[in-house]
């Protein structure tokens with residue numbers, strides 16, 4: 745669990761004030777072991793958030809690279825905290841692009857922060873601004889014999 749002071753410092757470093765919604769969204773996403781949809785964040789938030797505020801907060805925190813979206817083959821967009829935030833160190837500097845894994849058993853989307861997105865050949869005349877790499881498989885918890893299962 746992040747301390748209020750750490751969250752306040754992190755927001756200040758990004759020229760953002762500490763508000764109840766920003767604090768709630770960051771707390772929920774940092775504590776979550778996998779990416780959460782806006783609705784899931786809303787359900788887990790300690791204080792009730794109205795949807796407009798929630799989605800505005802998600803967009804703002806995403807712009808500041810404190811959270812990032814994780815996409816799969818469904819229409820649901822999910823969000824995860826920046827890996828540095830999860831490690832309770834201030835996520836300053838450019839975000840690290842990493843691979844995500846979708847577990848075919850529990851259907852959750854996990855960040856693999858230590859697995860960088862592999863290099864791809866030249867994209868021809870296209871200007872690439874974002875690279876998503878999604879693996880499918882079975883997460884640690886869902887593997888047979890896992891202590892957590």
Ligand SMILES: [Zn+2]
Pocket residue numbers: 847848849850851852882883884885886
């Ligand atoms: Zn799983």
Ligand SMILES: [Zn+2]
Pocket residue numbers: 812814824842843844854855856
């Ligand atoms: Zn991620």
